[in-house]
Amino acid sequence: xxxxxxxxxxxxxxxxxxxxxxxxxxxxxxxxxxxxxxxxxxxxxxxxxxxxxxxxxxxxxxxxxxxxxxxxxxxxxxxxxxxxxxxxxxxxxxxxxxxxxxxxxxxxxxxxxxxxxxxxxxxxxxxxxxxxxxxxxxxxxxxxxxxxxxxxxxxxxxxxxxxxxxxxxxxxxxxxxxxxxxxxxxxxxxxxxxxxxxxxxxxxxxxxxxxxxxxxxxxxxxxxxxxxxxxxxxxxxxxx
Numbered sequence: 001x002x003x004x005x006x007x008x009x010x011x012x013x014x015x016x017x018x019x020x021x022x023x024x025x026x027x028x029x030x031x032x033x034x035x036x037x038x039x040x041x042x043x044x045x046x047x048x049x050x051x052x053x054x055x056x057x058x059x060x061x062x063x064x065x066x067x068x069x070x071x072x073x074x075x076x077x078x079x080x081x082x083x084x085x086x087x088x089x090x091x092x093x094x095x096x097x098x099x100x101x102x103x104x105x106x107x108x109x110x111x112x113x114x115x116x117x118x119x120x121x122x123x124x125x126x127x128x129x130x131x132x133x134x135x136x137x138x139x140x141x142x143x144x145x146x147x148x149x150x151x152x153x154x155x156x157x158x159x160x161x162x163x164x165x166x167x168x169x170x171x172x173x174x175x176x177x178x179x180x181x182x183x184x185x186x187x188x189x190x191x192x193x194x195x196x197x198x199x200x201x202x203x204x205x206x207x208x209x210x211x212x213x214x215x216x217x218x219x220x221x222x223x224x225x226x227x228x229x230x231x232x233x234x235x236x237x238x239x240x
Contacts, residue, residue, distance in 0.1 A: 005229035006156040008047040008123060010131075011038070012146035013161050015056035015084055017217065025056060026087050035091035037223045038128060042097065046227050047123040049153060050130045051146035052088060054080025074138035078105055081142060085132035086110060098127045104136030104145070116152050123153065143201040151208045158210055159226065160197060161217035166234035167196050182231070185239045186212075205236070212236040 013034065020027030042048050057080035063073035085101045092099040100122045101111035112118070114131060122129045134145035143160075150158040164172055165180065167189070172178040186206030190199055196214055205212050213226060215233030226232050 004045055004227050006046065006227050008049075008153065008155050009041075009157045009159055009227065010049040010051065010146060010150035010153065010155045011159045011161060011223070012143065013050065013052045013217070015053040015080065017161060017163075018052070018084060018087070019056045026084070028091075031087060031091045032095075033220075034217070035088065035095055035097075037217075037221070039092065039095055039097050040221070041223050041227055042126065042128055044224055044227065047126070048128050049119070049123060049149065049155065050085075050088065050128065051134075051142055051149060052081055052084040052130065052132070053142040054078070054084060056080075057083060071138040074140075075105075078133040078136070081134060082107060082111065082132040085130040088130055092128055098125075099130065100127050101130045101132055104131070104133040107133075114149075119149075120153055140200065141198050143197040144204065147197075147201040147204040147210070151204060151210055155210065157226075158205060158212045159223070160212060160214045162196065162214060163216065163218070165216040165232075167194055167214050167236070169194075181234050184234060184236045186236060187239055189236055202236075206238050209238040211238075 018026045018031050020030035038048055054077045058076045064070040082103055089099045089101050102114040102119055103111050104114050106113060111132065119129055131149045134140055134142045135148055147158060167181050167184060168178040170178045186202050189202055213233050213235050215222060222232060
C-alpha cells in the first residue's frame with residue numbers, strides 16, 4: 001500500500017454532483033460510485049470527512065431571489081443537505097462502511113448533533129463522518145461550512161470536487177483558450193475573483209493555512225491518487 005500524503009481530509013461535494021444525468025434529486029448509480037471512491041480512500045488509511053451541498057433539492061439564495069425570506073430559504077437548504085447526507089450514509093453502509101452523520105442543527109431522531117471532539121473521535125475510529133446543515137446559520141454557504149469543519153477537525157487538506165479539472169481564469173466551457181492554474185495562493189484567488197468557492201471559505205482557509213485542492217471527481221480513482229500525492233487539479237495555498 002502506497003504511503004498517503006494526507007492523513008485526514010475533508011471532501012466537499014456539491015448537491016448537484018449527486019444528480020448525475022437527472023434533473024433533480026439523487027441518482028443511485030452516481031452516489032454509489034462516489035461512496036466506493038470514499039471507501040477506497042478510507043481503506044487505504046485516510047480519515048475521511050464529507051460535506052455535501054443541497055443544491056440538487058433546494059438552494060436558499062435561489063429561493064430568496066424568487067421572493068422567499070432568505071433565512072427561511074437557507075434553513076430549507078440546510079435540511080436539504082441533511083437529506084443528501086443521509087443518502088450518502090445509506091450508500092456507504094450498504095458497501096460495509098461505518099458512517100456517522102452529524103448536523104449543525106438539532107435533528108436528533110435522524111442524526112447526531114455536531115460536536116467537534118466526537119467528530120474527531122469518529123474519524124480516529126475509522127468512521128466516515130458526514131457534516132450536514134452547513135454552519136447551522138443562514139447567509140453562509142456549504143463551502144464555508146466545509147472550510148470551517150476542515151479547520152475544526154484538523155484536516156491536512158480540503159478537497160473541493162467540481163465538474164472541471166481545476167481553476168481557470170475564465171469559464172472553460174465558454175472559452176476554448178481558458179487557462180488552468182496549477183497552483184494559486186488564497187490572496188490571488190480573492191484578488192482575481194475566481195469564484196470556485198465563496199470568499200468567506202477562502203478567507204477561513206487562508207487564515208488557518210489549510211491547503212485546498214480543486215479537482216474533477218468524475219475520473220475513477222482520482223480521490224485516492226490525490227491522497228497519495230498526485231498533482232491533480234489546482235492546489236490553493238496560503239502565501240509563503
